[in-house]
Amino acid sequence: MATTLRWTSSDLELMPDDGKRYEIIDGDLYVSGSPHYYHQRVCGRLFSVLDAWSNESGAGEVNLAPGLIFASDDDVAPDLVWMSKSRLATALRPDGKLHAAPELVVEVLSPGSTNERRDREAKLKLYSQRGVQEYWIANWRTRSVEVYRRTAAHLEIVVTLLESDLLTSTLLPGLSIRVSDLFLGIPVSVQDPGLTE
Numbered sequence: 001m002a003t004t005l006r007w008t009s010s011d012l013e014l015m016p017d018d019g020k021r022y023e024i025i026d027g028d029l030y031v032s033g034s035p036h037y038y039h040q041r042v043c044g045r046l047f048s049v050l051d052a053w054s055n056e057s058g059a060g061e062v063n064l065a066p067g068l069i070f071a072s073d074d075d076v077a078p079d080l081v082w083m084s085k086s087r088l089a090t091a092l093r094p095d096g097k098l099h100a101a102p103e104l105v106v107e108v109l110s111p112g113s114t115n116e117r118r119d120r121e122a123k124l125k126l127y128s129q130r131g132v133q134e135y136w137i138a139n140w141r142t143r144s145v146e147v148y149r150r151t152a153a154h155l156e157i158v159v160t161l162l163e164s165d166l167l168t169s170t171l172l173p174g175l176s177i178r179v180s181d182l183f184l185g186i187p188v189s190v191q192d193p194g195l196t197e
Contacts, residue, residue, distance in 0.1 A: 008072040021065075025122045027073040032118075035110060038140045038186045042108045043079050045182050046138065050082055053175045060084040060103070067097035070130045076123065080106040082172070101131040103171050109139045124148065128155040134171050143183045 006027030015022045021032040035043075043064060050062035062082045069075045081102035083091060091100035105127050107119045119137055127135050128150075135148040135155050143163050148155040149170070161167055163180040 006073055009069060009075045010072070012075055021077055023076040024073055025076060025118070025126050028122075030118050030122070032110060032115060035108075036140075039079075039108050039110055041186065042138050042140050042182055045184075046080055046106055046108075046177075049175075049177050049181075050080065050172075053172055054082070057172075057174070058085075059172070061088060067095075068102070069097050069099050070101070070126070074126060074130070076126070078102075078105045078123075079108045082106075101127070101133075103133045104136070104169070105132050105134075106136045106138065109137060109141070111141070124155060134169060136167075138182060140183055140186055143179070143186075143188075145179055145182070 004027075007024045007029040008027075009024070011029070012022050012024065019034045023030045023032075047062055047064055054060055054062055060083050062080060064080055065077045066081055067075070067077055068081065081098070082104040083098070083102040087100060087103065088098075091098045091102075093099050105123075107123060109116055109119055124135065128148075131150075132155065133150045137146040137148075139145070145161045145167055146157055147159050147161065147167070147169075149158050150156075161179045163183065165179050167175075167177040167179055167182075169175055
């Protein structure tokens with residue numbers, strides 16, 4: 001009888017500190033290489049805007065790539081999360097990881113079909129099951145942002161925003177981001193040879 005290997009948070013503690021991101025979703029191990037320069041640039045821009053809004057509103061906090069442990073076999077590190085102060089007070093544990101769903105999760109797509117499937121399928125399903133209220137997927141190659149919002153029991157895509165659009169959120173009243181600002185300085189035709197997985 002064949003058994004299926006299920007990875008857990010304990011296994012992640014044994015992974016090398018080699019610059020790669022190791023995540024577990026439903027017991028499956030996902031490994032990502034070091035992110036592209038432009039990936040990090042978009043993360044930085046999103047963090048800056050969300051941090052400024054959070055400081056002004058006092059409503060919560062944004063953080064980059066925090067450990068997010070839903071269960072021993074669901075242990076991920078989203079690119080950004082935003083969490084209200086009340087939820088953060090109970091979600092942040094002594095291990096320095098979050099143990100409850102943030103209201104907002106943001107992933108910036110990395111090149112390659114494996115990475116895209118992870119963010120658009122596996123992580124979407126995970127965040128939907130675990131109670132995330134809003135999920136944004138930013139794509140610096142197509143210069144777009146997909147917005148998913150909770151409708152009843154799961155996350156559904158509500159809009160794909162292009163550079164001429166404004167990104168707003170019912171979770172974050174008054175927040176308004178010009179999508180074009182997220183991609184400033186990124187060449188329109190960036191090629192990623194060898195990153196097609």
